Amino acid sequence: QLSTSYYSSSCPDLFSTVSGVVQSAISKEKRMGASLLRLFFHDCFVNGCDGSILLDDTSGFTGEKTANPNQNSVRGFDVVDDIKTAVEKVCPGVVSCADILAIAARDSVATLGGRSWNVKLGRRDSTTASLSAANNNIPPPSSSLSNLISKFSDQGLSTKDLVALSGAHTIGQARCISFRAHIYTDTNIDSGFANTRQSNCPSTAGSGDNNLAPLDLQTPTTFDNNYYKNLISTKGLLHSDQELYNGGSTDSQVKAYSNSSGSFYSDFAAAMIKMGDISPLTGSSGEIRKNCRKIN
Numbered sequence: 001q002l003s004t005s006y007y008s009s010s011c012p013d014l015f016s017t018v019s020g021v022v023q024s025a026i027s028k029e030k031r032m033g034a035s036l037l038r039l040f041f042h043d044c045f046v047n048g049c050d051g052s053i054l055l056d057d058t059s060g061f062t063g064e065k066t067a068n069p070n071q072n073s074v075r076g077f078d079v080v081d082d083i084k085t086a087v088e089k090v091c092p093g094v095v096s097c098a099d100i101l102a103i104a105a106r107d108s109v110a111t112l113g114g115r116s117w118n119v120k121l122g123r124r125d126s127t128t129a130s131l132s133a134a135n136n137n138i139p140p141p142s143s144s145l146s147n148l149i150s151k152f153s154d155q156g157l158s159t160k161d162l163v164a165l166s167g168a169h170t171i172g173q174a175r176c177i178s179f180r181a182h183i184y185t186d187t188n189i190d191s192g193f194a195n196t197r198q199s200n201c202p203s204t205a206g207s208g209d210n211n212l213a214p215l216d217l218q219t220p221t222t223f224d225n226n227y228y229k230n231l232i233s234t235k236g237l238l239h240s241d242q243e244l245y246n247g248g249s250t251d252s253q254v255k256a257y258s259n260s261s262g263s264f265y266s267d268f269a270a271a272m273i274k275m276g277d278i279s280p281l282t283g284s285s286g287e288i289r290k291n292c293r294k295i296n
């Protein structure tokens with residue numbers, strides 16, 4: 001029921017308005033493109049793409065921002081606010097925050113050198129959020145391949161979608177706490193690479209937990225297929241990344257993407273559209289939030 005032309009008459013300037021704000025945010029800080037892409041993933045995996053992740057906690061309401069995968073980690077909420085403000089100026093009360101996340105994710109990929117796609121729209125915004133679903137549904141970086149496959153399958157996404165979508169880790173940064181175990185205890189990691197990462201991520205828990213390293217050591221601000229090349233040279237930063245190329249069923253797809261950015265780009269776009277279709281609120285369900293951080 002989502003459609004690429006959903007706002008064509010109600011908000012004809014929507015795409016140019018969103019992309020203007022996204023591009024200016026990325027020109028200030030390239031990492032922001034990665035952060036916006038990740039927000040869409042963390043929204044869609046928790047009761048569908050309904051903007052639930054954007055709701056702030058209040059004294060009487062606990063949202064998703066303090067869930068384990070999100071706390072001290074997800075970012076970009078100020079940019080979403082800037083996009084919403086710009087969109088409200090051109091078409092007040094029309095465009096959902098959930099759709100803004102979908103467009104911003106697409107524009108981020110395109111701005112950082114990836115290929116664009118036609119984004120489907122017409123989602124409405126939730127009036128609820130779920131801390132427990134955020135904790136349960138978003139896989140942690142300690143996940144095994146079978147855990148990853150099952151968390152994606154729970155959302156209706158295939159193993160092929162898992163491998164394609166994981167290519168998002170061609171951009172952005174991770175905290176030491178997310179990759180410490182992989183660089184100190186796993187054996188399926190290039191030893192020089194492990195040493196390099198250890199130099200800014202102390203083995204002791206607590207110290208340096210928030211120190212950052214790029215998910216893609218070579219081109220962390222370019223959306224390319226280098227992530228898969230890293231996996232083949234056992235330079236995946238997260239344990240979960242390297243699980244995709246560790247002698248299992250997904251090795252062949254990793255190899256294929258490492259050899260063909262074209263097949264990665266087209267499968268990534270198809271999988272993003274599929275992820276964007278997870279349980280949208282439509283019709284009279286939900287609402288169009290005026291402020292993405294709170295229900296009307």
Ligand code: HEM
Nearest residue numbers: 034035038041073139140141165168172173174175178240
């Ligand atoms: C396959 C399972 C996945 C796991 C286990 C996972 C895990 C993680 C972790 C642990 C981080 C670093 C967080 C931190 O240390 O603060 C991260 C960052 C990131 N993830 Fe994932 N992720 C997965 C899939 C995805 C998907 C499907 C997307 C988008 C389509 C995505 C996009 C990103 C991006 C862009 C970043 C960097 C964000 C930034 O720099 O602000 N990830 N992910």
Ligand SMILES: [Ca+2]
Nearest residue numbers: 043046048052
């Ligand atoms: Ca959601």
Ligand SMILES: [Ca+2]
Nearest residue numbers: 170216219222
């Ligand atoms: Ca890259």
